[in-house]
Amino acid sequence: MQKDNNLIKSLRDPKIRAAYIFVLPSLLLIIVFRIIPIFMSIWLSMTEFNIANPVASKFVGLENFKEMLEDKYLWQALKTTVYYSLGTVFPGILLGLVFALIISEKWFKFASTARVIYFVPVILSTTIAGLIFSWIYHPSFGLLNYFLSFFNIPSKAWLGEPKLALSCVIVMTVWKGLGYNITIWAAGLLGIPSEYRDAARVDGCNWWGEFWYIRVPLLRPVLLFLTVLGFIGSFQSFDAIYVMTGGGPIHTTRVIVFYLWQNAFQWLKLGYASAIAWLLFIVLIGLTYLQFRSYGKEAEL
């Protein structure tokens, strides 16, 4: 009662009233489109949802989760997602470091121009990037087959070949994300005080020694940040697969979110798709935990 009175009293204060009015719209939207859906999703994952007649949906308990254990396509999709993530994240980070190291050197003259050029694919939509690469990978008229013909390498169907398709999507993703990795690495490199490096040089370190013993340890938070953010992003990827392969050929590029989308919106198994979403949540929550920790470390740097 006392508390209620305080609240009413405080609402007479125009400053407090304004604050509530400022917060309220966002709060309502977040409740309706983020909080309530969480509980709906828990319920959905335990039903066999009937989209034509939701009232007739059947409660099935943990049946959907049991089905997941036996669904070999789900495990294939998870495996594909892990391959895709490993294939995009680490090569991207490594290449990004190499390029960032070069353009961060004092003698390098066109650092800002280079950074702008490398950043252009980052702002390109995944849809356009995927379509351009599909065109380059085209089996009959593609630029890639044309280039390779100079080296007498026979034409391939690229996105049409089960063994190659995922790698082709990975190449596109690394191409598109390189500028991002360079930007983050370059910011990290810039944050290292030059006295550290000069001191190492005075003590007789060569470039490699100074890089390995001075900069690498200091850049570990950046590495963690890029790794975790990279995995969170690539585990949720959908657009590239949707545009370039549609999950094929013979399911070899079907990643987890694409499989979730198929279950929900092509086969209308909304209950099962919700269960898959929770599996994804468990994977991502682990990665998100790491992300928050790496933000903390980033702040220390």
Added chain:
Amino acid sequence: MKYRILHGVLYLVIILGAITMLLPLAWMVVTSFKTYEQALQWPPSWIPHPFNPQNYLNVLTLRGFSRYLLNSTIYATLGMLGTVFLASIAGLAFAKYQFPGRNVLFLFILSTLMIPGQVTLIPVFLILKNLRWLNTFLALIVPGLGAPFGIFLIRQFALGVPSELFDAARVDGASEFRIYWQVFVPLCAPAISTLAVLEFLGRWNDLFWPIIVTNTPDMRTIQMALTLVCRTLYDIIWNELSAGMVLAFLPVFLLFIIFQKYFVEGIALTGLKG
């Protein structure tokens, strides 16, 4: 001397990398000026001959891209304005006002960042279906307006703004909204611009959400259209589609040239999506 050779090699690495970055884009532009026959010519040619700008006209009129560009403009602009406005007033309140429940509410909002979009995707779809909002701009725009990350971003920036400036305005008799508009917005311009760029770009480039909540031709966004039109039964009409892609990329590219700093900052903060 030793260094000059090494530096030369490293310059070459950067130049080759830069060419690799731009080559696919150049190929898109070249293809967009070709005729259909020429796009399928072997060996491929880097010079469109005859030069065929007709593709752009076809795409804008026959293929309906003027409508799709308009849809994307509405979706991205209104979504961005709404989000930036709501996130900035909430961020201001959390940073500069004392009110009961402030910290609890802030943590509550922040905690929703832990939930990936895939979990809430299907329920939000069902909510929109029940509201009969599917295939409207409301479905595209409204669910994204409550933006925990945006609130967080603005709040962190606002914490660094001296409170005396607000108090001074209050003494002068300004209303709380006027303080927001005339004192806070100019002071927070860097954070607000970063958020604005991020929100606009995210929506303009988005494919997933429009696919979920729209399926009629007149509601297509530009990215969706690129995955659907300019196609025959067997293949894609690559010269026309390339023209469409150039049109879809041009606005983003121009904004990037003008607001480079905010693009880089915003994307660096949030990571890559797609």
